[in-house]
Amino acid sequence: MRASGLLLPTLRDAPGDAVATSHQLLVRGGFVRQVGAGLWSYLPLGFKVLQRTMAIIREEMDAIGAQEMLMPVMHPAELWRQTGRYDITALFKLKDRVGRDLVLAMTHEEVIAFHAAAEVRSYRDLPQIWYHIQTKERDEPRPQAGVLRTREFIMKDAYTLDRDRDGLDEGYAKHEVAYDRIFTRAGLEFWKVESDTGMMGGFGAHEYMAPCPAGEDRVALCQNGDYAANVELAVSVPDRPAFPPSQAPAEVETPGVATIEALAGYLGIDARTTMKAVIVVPEDARGGLVLALVRGDHRVHELKLTKALGTSFRPATPEEIRDTFGADPGSIGAVGVGDGALREVLVDDVLTDGAYVAGANRTGHHLVGVEHGRDFTGRVVDIRHVEADERCVVCGGALRIETAIEVGNIFKLGTRYAEALGATYQDENGREQPIWMGSYGIGPARILASIAEQRHDQHGLLWPLAVAPFDVWITAIGGGEALDEADRIEEELARDGLKVLVDDRALSPGVRFADADLIGVPIRVTVGKRLAKDGTVGVKLRGGDGEQSVPAGDAVRHILGVADGVPV
RNA sequence: CGGGACGUGGCGCAGCCUGGUAGCGCACGCGCUUUGGGAGCGCGGGGUCGCGAGUUCGAAUCUCGCCGUCCCGACCA
Known part of the structure; x- marks a missing residue:
């Protein structure tokens, strides 16, 4: 792809109201633009990253036997009334032209239970894992930090349907496997932590937390890695002071x-x-x-x-x-x-x-x-706030408290939704039983933003190869011959599945190098005057030190080798 | 929802206090020069000064109301 035909609106200065690093870099790099409070568009560059992230999610969900489908964003209010969730303040509500109440979904438990009620009859139909990647709407009191907390966002939400609690546990365990793989492949540093099940109860929950300064959660972590929990429910062993001898008050x-x-x-x-x-x-x-x-x-x-x-x-x-x-x-x-x-x-x-x-x-x-x-x-x-340097309840190790953003969660719902919406199956004895449900969310935009939070330097972003908008950025300097060579390299790399951007823009090299750094494509190739001089091109890793001079004829082989060697 | 701040070309900002019809940098267009780390010179285009009232001969500037956005807190099924 040629840069001259691509929407690449990079900015030298971030908008004045951008505070979070990811907010600044994603706007400056031309990945996203704000439409309103908590409402964002993904420009072509940002959408490429989002799509690659979602592709990873799809692969790993499909690998545990989950089935992708698509459910509507707008629901009849009646479904939400039946589960008692219609009164949630963050739920967007609207009426159609004849006055029917509708809601804009913030998750899809109701619709899943609705379909389960209609389609699942027998224990032979279970278990099922259904998921979709769909827009969610939440009337957040306070959207913030760019794309990290928005009112409209895409979410992968999956739901397990099982006969009993053991089945739920198995579906939950499958998601733990998938989530570990997803976040690892996306190049994120993350922790799986015990989390609050909220006012709705439930049978256990974990959050996947990506450490970053712009995060809004705090998690307690044991130095030995055997305890991790959101501070909302974290427990610890505090140090015990020396008390005076017992006496009457x-x-x-x-x-x-x-x-x-x-x-x-x-x-x-x-x-x-x-x-x-x-x-x-x-x-x-x-x-x-x-x-x-x-x-x-x-x-x-x-x-x-x-x-x-x-x-x-x-x-x-x-x-x-x-x-x-x-x-x-x-x-x-x-x-x-x-x-x-x-x-x-x-x-x-x-x-x-x-x-x-x-x-x-x-x-x-x-x-x-x-x-x-x-x-x-x-x-x-237990009503106290866990503090850093207290002891782990599992091993006695020191705890630390870190700021993080929730990129995913897994939740054992139980039968609450199934009972509210009549989602039942007949067991082997012909008896009607409620379906056990679990729900499992991932926010692709939060993955994107937390990568930006975690992986950047003074010049810009450093995308992991797995989700970068392009794998290779070729800066062609000096016109005709250099551009032809860049195109040739792109064509060959494309045969091996690499996504390449050829920067042919009529801008000074410095500007184009700076854009390449800002946008953060992992592999950088420069085709310039050295091509004519000694037949070589420059290859370097974004964030790595030093450029290597490679004969143009070996460039493709060399780049493929580099791509294989790039750590996640 | 409580507290605070801000709204002036695409982005960053000055002008407002002390009223007189809008300016700077970047970006953008054209020409020439330049081409391996945010080039130079020249010419040029682009702004309902968030919106609406009011005060005034005259409002970006003063007053009132509204809208929008951000930050802190609350909230976050």
């Missing part, structure tokens, strides 16, 4: 002390031997105040607390705290709270061991020697 004066730091400093004690009181108001019909307790140096994880409460919540106001506890916010504790004053007390499980300094519910006073079970009780839950 004793009140001490702490005038003006309102923070853990001040408390530890004032009393000259380890902050890890203090207790932090967080007072929240659940936002459901029941109302009331909840006292959530974590160790002084720990943070409450909001999603964990939400799950423990079973509802969203807001912080209590200082007035609400004073009305209920009779003390200012800095002096609140669990001991001596009147019966019925609170909806409940939540105790982080770390606090079940040790004697702590806690608020006395008397402004300017704290209690020393407070012990769980003896001095206070409550529902013991």
Whole structure:
């Protein structure tokens, strides 16, 4: 392909509102353009990368026996009402001309269950794996980071249909194999981490996370690789401080002390031997105040607390705290709270061991020697945020926390959707049984963007050969003879399946080299004055050092060798 | 949804405070020169200054309203 006929709108400067590296480079390189908030077009270059990514996904999905199909983006609202998902705020809703309610799908569990209900009759029809690669719509409150979080995006979503939980586990395991291969082939650094199953429950889930600074998730990783989890549900073993000997709770004066730091400093004690009181108001019909307790140096994880409460919540106001506890916010504790004053007390499980300094519910006073079970009780839950350098629960190794973007997820749904939509089969005994479902998503655009996040240098992108828009970029300098030679090399390489761009644009060589670097094609060939001088062309790897001079006649063989040797 | 910022040729920006009819760099077109790392000279095209009201003799500039976009937070089945 000739560059002169290709849409290559490269920019020297990134748009001022591009913050994430992938956003800047993909726009500058002419891969994508923004149409509106969270709405993007893929220009020819970007679409080539997207298509190669999707081709890898297709190959690996087909390899585990998945069957590709295509389902509509627009669904009757009724399907979503039946599963209780019609009220999701991020769901786009619309009406047709006669007022029928429709939704724009954010995933396809409903339609899959609808088809399963209609077409699957017998246990002999199972298992099935169905997937499609289709547009998804989500009314995101805040699209961001270019192509990383958008309102419309393409997703590969697959669904397993099985007779029972064992079948689901097998389908799930197949997807683990396929996903490992997909992300590896795409050249991504990634981790498979345990993930939250959300408010919908489910029987387990993992996310595939690509580390990158623009990511919006945090994951906890063990140094020995035997534990990896999203911090939304990650657990750890915190270090244990030295506690003072057990004693009956004793009140001490702490005038003006309102923070853990001040408390530890004032009393000259380890902050890890203090207790932090967080007072929240659940936002459901029941109302009331909840006292959530974590160790002084720990943070409450909001999603964990939400799950423990079973509802969203807001912080209590200082007035609400004073009305209920009779003390200012800095002096609140669990001991001596009147019966019925609170909806409940939540105790982080770390606090079940040790004697702590806690608020006395008397402004300017704290209690020393407070012990769980003896001095206070409550529902013991995990509500704390895992921190770096805590210990792995599996092997005791050190944990680290990394920022990452979710590029895929796998989810054991169970029978929830099947039951809601009547997707059943008859077992060997003629009994009607619900179909067990799993769902498995991959975001090709996120793969593309996280490759850009992970693989770039000061000059531009460094695509892996498997998804690069072209395998080889030939810069032909000086016109006629060089261009003829470039075309000849392209023709021969094409016979071996390599995608080649011949840059014949009437631009100075410097500009064209800079574009080639920015666009990040893995193998670079220069056909220029050395062709006439000594019959050689230049070959180099993007990101590699040094160009090799190769006789033009050996160029094709040499390039093929280089292509074989390029690491993923 | 709460907080903040920004909207001026395709991209990056100045002009706004202090009102007088729009400018710079890159990109683009033409000509000549140049051709192995973002070339030089000359000529040239392109802007409802986000939209709508208002104030004023006069608004990119001041006032009000709306729209859009980005960032932080919340949200994210």
